[in-house]
Amino acid sequence: MSDAIVIEEVSKRYRLGASAPADTLREAITRFVRARLPGRRPAPEMPSAVARDRREIWALRDVSFSVARGEVVGLIGRNGAGKSTMLKILAHIIEPTSGRARIRGRCASLLEIGTGFHPDLTGRENVYLSGAILGMRRREIDRKFDEIVAFSEIERFLDTPVKHYSSGMYVRLAFAVAAHLETEILLVDEVLAVGDAAFQRKCLGAMSPGANKGRTVLFVSHNMDAIRSRCGQVHCFDRGQLVFSGPAAEGVDYYLKTSDLPAPVTAISLADNPAAQCEGLRLLDITLRNPAHPAVGPCTGDPLSIWLRYRSTRAFASPGFSFAISDMRGIELIRLTTLPISGFPIEGLHPAGAVELFLDELPLVAGPYALSFAFVRVNVAVVFALPNVLQFEVAPSDVYKSGFKPDQSRGRIVVRHHWSHAPEADPI
């Protein structure tokens, strides 16, 4: 069988801090003038910091594998292991530092839901826009238009700007477009996790071993059940290297055995993340913990502790921390800041400190979410932000004691509530 994708010793290096000579014109001009003023040394840049920042991160290191035509292949690994970088390289979004990849056949990539959707355009217009951006030709969209609309089930709102759509309608339309991509090769990131069953059947009808129609699919997911049931082969990444290639079931076992974290508990080290520091402050890691059921990890209705460790050489004026949780569509569901939202003032940073945000009850239904972080000067500015720094899974729980464990097919939020029912005449 011929190969659809051949990857040969692909590496991707990120240089920390070194590749940004200046972020603003003002800075660039200041630096330029300073360097040329007589008797002035070039801008002092804290040599030790520079030396530290010249570190390199290999997001991928000499990765080689190939994907046979018609095969459905899963890429698994922890956050930051390199699987999404691999997908982005194959999708042409970023360039590898060395090595090469060859792709034979038309290839489309689905890295987010509703790529290219514009809120001010109508549903109809967005079908054409998003379709074109995803790589469909106009005639192709014309031909499939009715099918796309029928699949999305939003006929009535086709001429309404999508900014007026509910999030469910938006996602359905976005999936409808994506599902009608007919390329020989499809690269899919985690987005499918939020796709409903109809979408998965339609778009990835081929995504079950043995029953494919010649479509080659490369699939990144944290959902081991999905990987096991849909993929024939998996490639497992760890710290930029390919550590396992083989049949899906074995690959999943390997991953679960070797990942030193119990699957649902989530933590991320930020020590090597250039975005997680500013002059004086360096974040070490963020850990999510469920004190009620430590083995389960974040769980609907259970308490959740979000714990951040940092090192700081400065106290900072009116520092503030902000955490936000959004769903995979990017809708922010919860945002809490030390000030002003929570009314928790922080006088100054410690040389080595930690900040904990404790939620008494996590009000989110089961499913994937993303945590974002920002370090701010309260009411002044965001010093730096780490959008979607960590993706985590909320475990299902029977919070309402009804035998039904709410998940993302029915809302996002759980609330303490009760119902009553009585004849109207009687006071409730």
Add this chain to the structure above:
Amino acid sequence: MDHGGPSHHRSAAGSDESQSANETVIQAGGGSFAVHIMDLWAYRELLRILVWRELKVRYRQTLLGAGWILLQPLLTLVVMSAVFGAMLRVPSHGVPYPIFVLSALLPWGYFASSINRACSSLLSNAHIIRKIFFPRILIPISAVLAGLVDLLVGMVLLAGVLLVYGTVPSLRLLFIVPLTLVLALVALAFSLWASAANVRYRDLSFVVPFVTQIWMYLTPVIYPLDLVPGRYRFLLEINPMTPVVSAFRWAVTGDASPSLPPMIAISLGLSGVLLFGGLIFFRRIDRDMAEVI
């Protein structure tokens, strides 16, 4: 990522075994410069859609919708004619001042708004750039192309003003077609630089409107070139927009300085160099754009 046309860049070495017509090779450095440019043709449909989006979004959001395209140059024309024509009596070589100023204001307005829009265009499309591949150069190109619609509407306004003054335009007016092409190329050259540079220097989008504002006064838009004292005239003559604007005015009014043809040649040459440099600069920024944007 493949838009049905040729793959993004075929393997440069044609000797690869079993190379099918549809093979894409991804490696450091990307494809050669020429291949990169040739690929744009394969994406013409996407370009069309991006231009269409630009126009749709722009005029749907405004209160007056498409009427705004006409109102904007009309109001500018009225104000300029009142201030510089009627009050300050700027000489206009016997041509009615409104015609004199509008014939230059239209190409200038197109140029300035193209650069301004292109400058912020990549950042405002960052969400797409991070998530999907397509030639990113289409984004500033679409900003420059979309502006042509405004220019066309402006031409209708110009026709109206000519009619009001009872001026019968000569066949010279047809020169506007090739001149618009020149204008668009000059605008594209500067737009490529501005859009790519803005990815690196985020404050550029604050600087560019200011620069184009000043630049207008260094271009013979509201006054004739010969009003400038001889020893300062070189300032206007090295300005690639001077001949473009002057040639538009000539096509409309017949008013020309004798040095116009060589100036156009110089402007074209300079713009060609800027355009080529802009393409190379854009390519350099493009390589890690998805990571830094």
